[in-house]
Amino acid sequence: DRGSVQNTPKSYDVEYLMPVSIGTPSQQLNLDLDTGSSDLWVFSTLLKESMVNGQTLYDPNASTTADKMEGYTWKITYGDQSYSSGDVYIDTVTIGDLTVSTQAVEAAKEVSEEFTADSDNDGLVGLGFGIINTAKPYKQKTFFEKAMPGLDSPVFTADLKAGAPGRYNFGYIDDGAYSGNITYVPVNSTDGFWRWVSPGFQVGSTGSFNSTRIHGIADTGTTLLLLPDGVCEAFYSQIASAEYEPSQGGYTFECDDSTIPDFYFGTGNGQMIRIPGSYLSYSKTDTGSSRCFGGMQSDSGVGFTIWGDIALKAAFVVFDQGNEQLGWAEK
Numbered sequence: 001d002r003g004s005v006q007n008t009p010k011s012y013d014v015e016y017l018m019p020v021s022i023g024t025p026s027q028q029l030n031l032d033l034d035t036g037s038s039d040l041w042v043f044s045t046l047l048k049e050s051m052v053n054g055q056t057l058y059d060p061n062a063s064t065t066a067d068k069m070e071g072y073t074w075k076i077t078y079g080d081q082s083y084s085s086g087d088v089y090i091d092t093v094t095i096g097d098l099t100v101s102t103q104a105v106e107a108a109k110e111v112s113e114e115f116t117a118d119s120d121n122d123g124l125v126g127l128g129f130g131i132i133n134t135a136k137p138y139k140q141k142t143f144f145e146k147a148m149p150g151l152d153s154p155v156f157t158a159d160l161k162a163g164a165p166g167r168y169n170f171g172y173i174d175d176g177a178y179s180g181n182i183t184y185v186p187v188n189s190t191d192g193f194w195r196w197v198s199p200g201f202q203v204g205s206t207g208s209f210n211s212t213r214i215h216g217i218a219d220t221g222t223t224l225l226l227l228p229d230g231v232c233e234a235f236y237s238q239i240a241s242a243e244y245e246p247s248q249g250g251y252t253f254e255c256d257d258s259t260i261p262d263f264y265f266g267t268g269n270g271q272m273i274r275i276p277g278s279y280l281s282y283s284k285t286d287t288g289s290s291r292c293f294g295g296m297q298s299d300s301g302v303g304f305t306i307w308g309d310i311a312l313k314a315a316f317v318v319f320d321q322g323n324e325q326l327g328w329a330e331k
């Protein structure tokens with residue numbers, strides 16, 4: 001079996017949403033596929049009105065296939081301190097023509113203000129490893145873990161694009177979606193993330209390759225590229241107007257600064273992925289400001305390196321859960 005679904009970026013590529021059908025008759029919600037967490041949770045009719053702001057709500061009572069898991073609850077807090085919590089139902093979930101008939105659907109009873117404010121986002125599909133699912137008394141499998149046994153190949157792929165729709169594929173690799181070869185690197189799933197080691201980085205096409213290993217996670221649910229301080233310093237030292245602005249919470253530079261270099265990260269056996277300098281200017285710091293917030297920021301706040309959407313959209317990425325490895329290709 002296999003599946004394929006389009007993902008659509010929100011403004012500034014802050015997140016990527018995909019249509020998901022839940023229940024019978026099907027209820028379609030727009031969800032954020034998040035490889036940095038492992039709960040599938042949705043805005044629901046169990047929420048207080050004050051926490052809802054335009055989102056589509058899953059109504060388990062309107063689904064003939066919904067079964068409440070009595071006594072089960074869930075509560076999750078993300079790296080950016082946003083959070084949500086609620087009850088657990090079992091229902092049928094379809095993503096891109098791929099159906100899991102008994103998926104744990106976590107219906108929100110409470111969400112933090114970040115989620116309330118994001119009216120386009122109806123919830124998350126966590127595709128990290130099930131070991132960090134937050135359901136109690138027993139943790140639940142992710143959508144991919146439930147689907148995996150029936151798939152042609154135990155992989156899903158992420159093709160995120162800058163300012164344009166891309167695709168998530170399940171169970172197969174679309175050889176037309178990338179160029180050159182896919183370089184595979186081992187994944188350590190002990191802490192539930194897609195954690196891998198980059199052999200190093202290079203700033204600019206003429207820079208030297210810096211063989212300092214970078215341990216981090218591939219996370220579709222994080223917008224920016226969060227790297228060790230030393231790497232950030234090496235990058236921003238090449239941008240004339242760059243400075244670290246604590247008041248803005250990170251590195252900024254003049255938006256019209258033409259010296260923003262490309263950033264290359266190593267994946268293995270000599271391959272590098274090139275992130276165009278244009279991806280590394282994120283957004284104006286304030287309306288009317290001449291300064292822009294950098295797409296690369298320090299990982300010191302979150303405690304480990306996160307290869308977020310800014311890095312992932314420069315590549316075709318294979319999340320190979322069957323072999324616990326990540327595949328990286330240019331495109």
Ligand SMILES: O=C(CCCl)NNC1=[NH+]CCN1
Pocket residue numbers: 034036037077078079080082219221222302
């Ligand atoms: O929480 C994280 C970071 C994992 Cl260390 N990523 N996923 C996510 N989902 C919503 C905001 N961020």
